[in-house]
Amino acid sequence: MSKSFTTSPHMDQALSGFGAGMVSTLLLHPLDLIKIRFQVDTAKRSEKRPLMGGTIKAFKSILANEGFTRGLYRGVGPNMAGATASWGLYFWWYSQIKQSFRNSDEQMLAAWQHLAASAAAGAATAVMTNPLWVVKTRMCTTTHDSPDSYRGLIDGLRRLAAEEGLRGLYRGLVPGLLGVSHGAIQFMAYEEMKKSRNQWRHGQGITPSSETNARLTTTEYLVMAASSKVTATIMTYPYQVLRSRLQNRETKDSYKGLVDCVIRIYRAEGYGGFYKGLAPNIIRVLPGTCITFLVYENMSQWFKNHAR
Template sequence: MTTTHTPSFTGSPHTDQALAGFGAGMVSTALLHPLDLIKIRFQVDSARYSEKRPVIGGTIRSFKAIVTDEGVWRGLYRGVTPNMAGATISWGFYFGWYSLIKKYMTKDEQGKLSAVQHLTASAEAGALTALMANPLWVIKTRMCTTKYNTPDAYNGLFDGLKRLYMEEGVRGLYRGIVPALFGVSHGAIQFMAYEEMKKKRNELRQAKGISASDEHNTQLSQTEYIVMAAASKVTASVITYPYQVLKSRLQNHATSETYTGVIDCGKKIYKAEGYIGFYKGLSPNIIRVLPGTCITFLVYENLTQYFKNHAS
């Protein structure tokens, strides 16, 4: 049995995928952090919506209030460092592990996987990533839910990690890990949908006579990547969004002691806020994830193509 050498920019195609993920996570986070901050503040707010607190228009009102009261950098970009670190590490390792797991799942010569295999590979990569990045998301949540001048607030990523470990131990570093692992289903659904749309689109192109071996011709257009990335992300977001609210409530310092666990948190949210409580922050989340996902996948796909074109 002979082994074939897969051309690679770095020496390993899986490292290529990881680097593409690092770049994608860095760019999207730098541009869209303010919407992340607003989303988290909505998620940890346990008050009911009312006539005085309407559902519609909250994102714009919050944006204006933060700029006025806290400023742009200290307000809208508070918590950007742990967010950048978490997103960069998460996307990088996620794409790297995802590529590696898919390789070991591949059994046919063409390397095609079924929808279930894509779902499984994505879930496994997501679980590994969640375990690695959770401490960074705890710091991000706590910084985003406090102002820079809030008494005892974290001053930054390293200050937060040090104090979190010293004050709460390993348990503190992994607050919210259970809903985070539930959230693996989000990425699994998203990537299954994305991969299946890519596969179907390429099959249609090949049916029209485009050679499967011609990498330049089989590369999808930027618009096609954007449409597929957006459609897969919205689908996954609407289906799995409640886990994000549960995770933020459990990670937020001000509310973490209110709940004894995931089930208790879910019961109390439903009792006090109704079903809409599980979807707080969905609007800024959709506004954030649509351009964020499109930017992430465009950067990822284009970096991947660049590495292929310059592989040795």
């Protein structure tokens, strides 16, 4: 077993993911809120608008009508809880599963192993954190003054469990599990880019080829993180719209299930309906992913440097 700063290398990875999720979520929550409000909008868009025009207009409108804290940061509690728990649990599972594939700490994993580890870690994390995302969606799609709206994370979880039971807590889980493909594609691409770059640097006599010992530059991490995230986002985005529609309090009873949701969105809104909110999501993805991976990689490296 490799040396670690805490009780195990897997715990180091979990703490790195926890810190990364907390920082990126706190900074970029307003774009998450705008994205979700676009996703649950069931109206068919009658005219084309500039890619960023709707996002900027929504930002200004929410700030003017609802305020900064109660408006742009409504739902930040469950979002912080969900993001930090998700990243922490994800990296803990991901580290554990990758280690199970290795015969030694120096062994380089194949692309399919990164894909399998990411998919398994994502599925486990989705099941454990789904109730937090339901509360987040419900809060982000209502205002602070909306009748019967959730006051916060604890109030939301309590009422959700009491009023809708287990079914309510796990609304949107199926598309959430389908969304595991997002993380799987992202991390496979990220790990393969890191591995390829490390092998090239090793060939140039710059750094070791070991996955555990190599250290890339900040710019290299940023480019790889952003590229892998954008690729995965564009390929898998519709699952986010489906999950938001099924979790939203106003639209949850409009659909009989996942298949019905897909059919009705297509009939009423066309293919564009599956990509509502993509603009603020992409705008959030670029800085969010860069922040997340920079914090994660730097915390991981710090833990390695101070391992006992």
